[in-house]
Structure formats: C-alpha cells, structure tokens
Amino acid sequence: xxxxxxxxxxxxxxxxxxxxxxxxxxxxxxxxxxxxxxxxxxxxxxxxxxxxxxxxxxxxxxxxxxxxxxxxxxxxxxxxxxxxxxxxxxxxxxxxxxxxxxxxxxxxxxxxxxxxxxxxxxxxxxxxxxxxxxxxxxxxxxxxxxxxxxxxxxxxxxxxxxxxxxxxxxxxxxxxxxxxxxxxxxxxxxxxxxxxxxxxxxxxxxxxxxxxxxxxxxxxxxxxxxxxxxxxxxxxxxxxxxxxxxxxxxxxxxxxxxxxxxxxxxxxxxxxxxxxxxxxxxxxxxxxxxxxxxxxxxxxxxxxxxxxxxxxxxxxxxxxxxxxxxxxxxxxxxxxxxxxxxxxxxxxxxxxxxxxxxxxxxxxxxxxxxxxxxxxxxxxxxxxxxxxxxxxxxxxxxxxxxxxxxxxxxxxxxxxxxxxxxxxxxxxxxxxxxxxxxxxxxxxxxxxxxxxxxxxxxxxxxxxxxxxxxxxxxxxxxxxxxxxxxxxxxxxxxxxxxxxxxxxxxxxxxxxxxxxx
Numbered sequence: 115x116x117x118x119x120x121x122x123x124x125x126x127x128x129x130x131x132x133x134x135x136x137x138x139x140x141x142x143x144x145x146x147x148x149x150x151x152x153x154x155x156x157x158x159x160x161x162x163x164x165x166x167x168x169x170x171x172x173x174x175x176x177x178x179x180x181x182x183x184x185x186x187x188x189x190x191x192x193x194x195x196x197x198x199x200x201x202x203x204x205x206x207x208x209x210x211x212x213x214x215x216x217x218x219x220x221x222x223x224x225x226x227x228x229x230x231x232x233x234x235x236x237x238x239x240x241x242x243x244x245x246x247x248x249x250x251x252x253x254x255x256x257x258x259x260x261x262x263x264x265x266x267x268x269x270x271x272x273x274x275x276x277x278x279x280x281x282x283x284x285x286x287x288x289x290x291x292x293x294x295x296x297x298x299x300x301x302x303x304x305x306x307x308x309x310x311x312x313x314x315x316x317x318x319x320x321x322x323x324x325x326x327x328x329x330x331x332x333x334x335x336x337x338x339x340x341x342x343x344x345x346x347x348x349x350x351x352x353x354x355x356x357x358x359x360x361x362x363x364x365x366x367x368x369x370x371x372x373x374x375x376x377x378x379x380x381x382x383x384x385x386x387x388x389x390x391x392x393x394x395x396x397x398x399x400x401x402x403x404x405x406x407x408x409x410x411x412x413x414x415x416x417x418x419x420x421x422x423x424x425x426x427x428x429x430x431x432x433x434x435x436x437x438x439x440x441x442x443x444x445x446x447x448x449x450x451x452x453x454x455x456x457x458x459x460x461x462x463x464x465x466x467x468x469x470x471x472x473x474x475x476x477x478x479x480x481x482x483x484x485x486x487x488x489x490x491x492x493x494x495x496x497x498x499x500x501x502x503x504x505x506x507x508x509x510x511x512x513x514x515x516x517x518x519x520x521x522x523x524x525x526x527x528x529x530x531x532x533x534x535x536x537x538x539x540x541x542x543x544x545x546x547x548x549x550x551x552x553x554x555x556x557x558x559x560x561x562x563x564x565x566x567x568x569x570x571x572x573x574x575x576x577x578x579x580x581x582x583x584x585x586x587x588x589x590x591x592x593x594x595x596x597x598x599x600x601x602x603x604x605x606x607x608x609x610x611x612x613x614x615x616x617x618x619x620x621x622x623x624x625x626x627x628x629x630x631x
Contacts, residue, residue, distance in 0.1 A: 116152070116185050117265050117295040119145040122339045131336075132174040133360070134344035136241075139174050144181075146259055151182040154257040158213055158236045162187030162266050162292070166213035167206060169193040169220055172323050172346040175240050175250070179215060180270065180333055185295050187266030191273065191283065192324035195220060196592035201281070202227030205273055206234070208485060209283055215250065218242025267293045271484060272326045272424045274530060281535075283484030284326075284424045302337040305330075312392050314339040315363030318356055320348050320371070321528070326424040327398050331366035340364070350374040354386040361390040368528030369401040370559050372409050383412065391416055395431075398528035399560045400516070400631050403441055410434045419444060421514065423502040425481045425493070426473050429453065430514050443513045444506075450476050453514060455507055456495065468507045468517050474499045518630050522616060524553035525631070526561050531595050539590040540565060543583050545573040548606045551597065552616050553631075554623035561631075565597035566619050568606045575602035 119141065122131075127142035139147070155166060166183070168190055170176045176192075183190040191209045193202060206214065206228060213236045216224040221244045228234060239247035269289035273281040288301075306313060317340045321328045336342055343360045345352065348371055356362065367375075375383075394413060397420040410417050415434035421444040422428040430453075432445030447453045454462055455469040463469045472495050480498050482490045494500045503521035508514055524531040533551035540549035548568040553561035567583070569575060580600045587596045607615045624630055 116145050116148045116181060116262075118184060118299055118337050119148060119181065125339075130341050132177055132342050132344065134172070134174050135346065136173070144178070147178050147254060148181045148185065149262055150254045150257040150259050151178050152186045152262040153260075154253055155182060155186060155188065155213060156262070157257065160186070160188055160212055160235075162268070163189070163290070165189045165191060165209045165211045165271065166215065167191040167193055167209065167211040169195060169202070169214070169216040169224055170240065170323075171195060171217055171219065172319055172344050173217070173240070174344065175215070176323050176344075177333070177336065177342065180329070183268040183270070184298055185262060185265045186268055187292070188268040189271040189285070189289065190269070191271050192329070194273075194322070194324045194592065196594055197223070197227075198590065198592060199223055199226035200590065201592065203230060205281060205283075206231040208280075209271065209273075212236075213238070215240065216244060216247065218244050221245070265295050267295045267297055269298075270326070270329055272324075272329075274424050282486055282489060285482050285484050286427075287478075287480045287482075299337055302334040305334040306338045311335050311338070312340070312363045315392065316340060316360055316390070317342045318353070318360070318362040318365040319344045320353055320356075320365060321368065325398070325529070327366060327422075327528075330428070331364075331395050335364060348374070350378050351382055354378070354382065354388075357391060358387050363390055363392045364395070365391070366395045366397075368396060368398045369405060370399070370527040372396065372401065372405050373558055376405065376408055376412075388413055393418055395420060397421060399525040400629065402560075402629070406437070410438065421445070421516065425500065426451075426502060427475075427479075429473055432513075436513075440509075440513055443509075443515055445514060446512050447514060452476060453508060454495075454499070460495075463507075465508055465510045468505055470501055471504050471506045471514075471516075472499050472501045516631075522552060524551075524561050524563055526553070526556065526563065526594065527559040529594055531563060536563065536565065536587070536591060536595055536597065539587055540567060540583065542590075543586050545569050545579060546583065548608075550606050550614055550616055550619055552620040554620070555627045555629075562598045563595065564599055564601070564620075564623070566601040566603050566606060568603055 123141040123145040128140050130138045131141040131144040132139040168179045179190055210233055214228055214234055215238050217240050225245055237247040238250040240250045271283045271285055273283050317332050317335045319332045332342055394416050395418050417434045418431055420428050420431035429451050430445040430447045432443055452474040454472040456472050457463050457469045504516055505518045506516040522533045536551040537549045540546050546567050547570045550566045552564055554564045556562040607618045
C-alpha cells in the first residue's frame with residue numbers, strides 16, 4: 115500500500131477520501147489508484163527525480179497525481195489552467211516533463227501546447243478524449259495494483275512567474291533528498307499541531323490546486339486523514355452550503371473570497387451555521403483590515419492569517435485574537451523559521467526598522483529555481499538565507515509586519531502576477547515602444563493590472579488602439595495577466611541608466627487608499 119495512505123485506508127477503507135462534483139473516492143480506492151498510477155508512471159520510464167505535468171481542473175484525480183509523486187520520488191508540475199498554449203509549451207520544455215496528464219475540457223490548449231514537446235513519453239486524457247492522448251482510466255485499469263517497491267518522497271514543483279518574464283520552477287529541497295514518504299507524514303503531523311488543523315477532519319478545497327497554498331492547506335490535512343471536498347469554481351453561496359452540508363472543519367480562502375462572502379444577502383449569511391469550522395486560513399494577498407474584522411465578527415475567532423511563499427513555505431501565522439490586539443501583524447515566525455531584516459547596505463536591522471526580509475529554515479531546508487542558478491543566487495543572501503522580495507519589520511516582541519514589496523509583483527485575487535512577463539508581451543506589439551506594468555487598487559481583488567505604454571511614431575493614442583493592444587495581450591497571456599486598462603504616456607520615466615522609475619506612474623493611484631500593497 116502507499117505508505118502515506120496505508121494507515122488511513124486500514125482504519126476507514128470505505129469512508130470518503132475525496133469528494134468532487136462528479137463523485138466520491140473512498141480511502142481504499144484512493145490507495146489502490148495511487149499505487150496503480152505509480153506503476154503506470156514507472157512503466158513509461160519515469161524514475162526518481164523525473165518530472166511529470168498535470169493540467170487538471172480541481173478534481174479528484176489531481177490528488178492521485180500528487181500522492182503518486184510523493185511515493186515515487188517524482189516532481190509534479192501543476193499547470194495553471196488559465197495559461198495559453200505558448201505558456202504551456204514553455205513549461206513542458208523547461209521542466210523536462212516526461213508525462214502529461216490533462217483534462218479533456220482543455221483539449222485545444224493541450225494539443226497545441228504539447229505539440230512540440232518532444233520529451234513527453236506519454237500523454238493521458240481524463241474525463242473525455244483528446245487527440246493524440248491515451249485514456250487515463252484505461253491505462254490506470256491495466257496498471258499493476260500492488261504495493262510499489264522503493265517508495266521515495268517526491269512532491270510538486272510549482273512554477274512562479276519570474277521577473278525576467280518567464281515562469282520559474284521552484285525546486286524544494288524537501289523533495290530531493292531520497293527521503294522515505296514517512297517524512298512527509300511527520301511534516302503533516304507538525305503542520306496539524308502548529309496550525310490547529312483537526313486530524314480526520316474535512317477540508318474544503320475552494321481555490322486553484324495549481325497554487326502552492328491550496329496544495330499545502332489541503333494535502334497536509336489529507337495525509338492526516340482529512341476527507342477533501344473539492345470545488346473547481348468558487349461560488350460564495352455554494353461555499354456556505356458546502357461547509358454546512360459536509361461539516362467542513364478547515365478551509366483556505368483569500369481576501370477576494372472574503373469580500374464576496376460578505377456581499378451575500380443578509381438572509382443567506384444568516385442561514386449559515388458554520389459550527390463545524392475549526393480553522394479558516396487566509397493569505398496569498400494582503401487583507402483589508404475592515405474586511406478581516408467583519409469576517410471575525412461573523413465567523414468568530416477562527417480566522418488565521420499566515421505569511422509565506424512558494425519558495426519559503428509558511429513563515430509565520432497569527433490568530434484572530436493576536437491580530438485584533440496588533441492589527442496588521444503577520445504573527446511571530448514559526449519555531450523553525452528565522453527572520454532577518456536587512457538594510458540596503460547589507461547590515462542586519464533591529465526592531466521597528468524596515469528592510470528586506472530574509473529567512474532561514476533552521477531544519478536546513480532550502481530551494482532553488484529549476485535551471486536558473488542566477489535567479490537562485492539573487493534570491494539568496496548566503497546559502498540557506500533567502501528572500502521573497504518583501505520589505506517589513508519585526509516589533510520589540512518579535513511580531514512580523516509586512517510593509518511593502520521590493521519587487522514589482524502584483525497580487526490580484528491571491529494570484530501572483532509579475533509585470534516583466536506582461537511587459538515582455540506588450541513591447542512585441544508593433545505600436546508599443548516601451549511599457550510599464552504595475553498594480554493599482556481594486557476593491558474586490560486587492561490589485562488590478564495597469565499598463566502604461568509609450569508608442570512608436572506614427573501611431574495615434576485612441577480607444578481603438580488600446581483595444582487592439584489588449585486583444586493582442588489576450589492571445590499571448592492568461593486572462594488574469596492581461597491589463598485591465600492602459601495609459602498612453604508621451605514618455606515613460608526612465609533613468610539615464612535605463613532603469614524604469616515605476617513609482618512615478620504607480621503612486622498617484624495609491625494616494626489616499628491607506629495601503630501600499
């Protein structure tokens with residue numbers, strides 16, 4: 115049996131493990147399907163350290179892929195379903211993926227995006243047919259069902275958009291050390307204890323599973339025996355119904371989802387019981403203080419905010435009570451995380467001084483960017499000491515506060531968007547000489563993508579040209595990365611060195627907002 119699932123399947127073989135809109139997978143069936151997938155991937159020549167990719171919506175088969183990777187020493191690349199074919203093709207090539215699993219609803223995307231992926235040894239389609247793909251269920255059914263030998267811990271390699279304009283794979287040291295899967299069970303137990311997540315509870319997945327936070331806040335509880343209720347698309351009223359119907363004990367949400375919940379009619383809010391909830395994690399983007407206060411008032415002191423990132427994992431978290439006593443804090447760093455505040459001159463700063471935040475995992479865990487040693491080096495102050503590009507401070511009692519982002523990343527609805535990638539597309543339009551992309555306030559999503567462009571001679575700045583530029587972006591970028599609006603400037607503010615001074619463009623939009631991110 116799969117080492118991480120065996121003790122749970124032994125205890126509650128016929129109890130639901132995974133529940134989505136299409137059906138239920140029991141723990142016994144889940145264990146068997148993971149075993150079969152491990153054997154299937156190995157039959158295509160995948161060995162420890164190899165990569166396979168998964169383009170699924172939120173569905174039960176996603177967890178089969180994650181758990182197969184965890185037992186076969188493989189790295190799984192979760193593909194963002196909003197990507198266009200060019201983005202998919204790049205990641206398949208960059209990651210050196212050898213197998214692609216895809217849902218038939220994305221048939222056009224995967225056929226085009228995988229057409230030139232010569233490294234793929236197998237392509238398998240779930241929930242329908244895709245030209246050139248084998249049927250996942252048929253392949254799984256013909257695979258060996260017995261316990262795989264030589265189980266080794268593997269895990270995800272999430273792609274996070276890079277400041278050089280292309281996504282970068284984050285290779286966590288956790289999944290590259292030939293460790294047994296049982297190490298992940300110990301990590302999950304520690305997560306459960308520190309974050310007060312119940313053992314044998316019920317998790318609601320209500321955000322994209324290609325996001326590292328949704329993976330962490332559902333897979334860790336899963337390994338601790340949690341059933342997982344899966345929703346592909348967030349609907350505020352349905353979320354309330356699902357929590358009560360399935361007696362959900364824990365869920366991860368982002369501030370945009372809080373806002374939509376708070377906008378529900380009074381009678382819908384009043385009908386929500388929510389007594390099963392033990393903990394509601396939130397992060398991935400700054401939460402407006404008044405939104406958080408309203409959620410705590412409605413759902414009680416179950417709201418727990420965390421700070422971290424794909425590269426660092428969870429750095430700190432803060433309870434509702436602590437946050438209300440110290441508004442804006444992200445809590446104290448976890449026992450295994452050391453936080454350093456570093457000035458521009460490289461000096462370590464003291465309490466109440468703002469600088470770049472650097473982190474060290476005292477367990478020796480680190481990360482690297484796949485096939486990008488330069489980017490890896492730039493993220494590190496020294497080996498094992500790294501930054502996410504954020505600026506902040508620690509108060510006299512060791513509580514962490516985030517003050518600004520040193521890098522230009524935009525966070526819209528909890529999703530990271532890197533301006534350089536969008537700028538790289540804008541400047542390939544024949545009318546655009548120069549481009550700057552930055553985030554401006556958005557009441558629902560926190561930030562929205564704004565572009566400022568400088569035109570080549572001979573082009574007229576009118577609505578038709580702006581519409582043409584945006585339409586062009588939609589052919590090259592996932593929809594959430596496309597600017598919501600475009601300002602046409604006579605000249606963008608660049609230093610003689612060529613560096614773009616974005617604050618001159620960005621700051622006017624943030625005046626009077628009361629926040630800078």
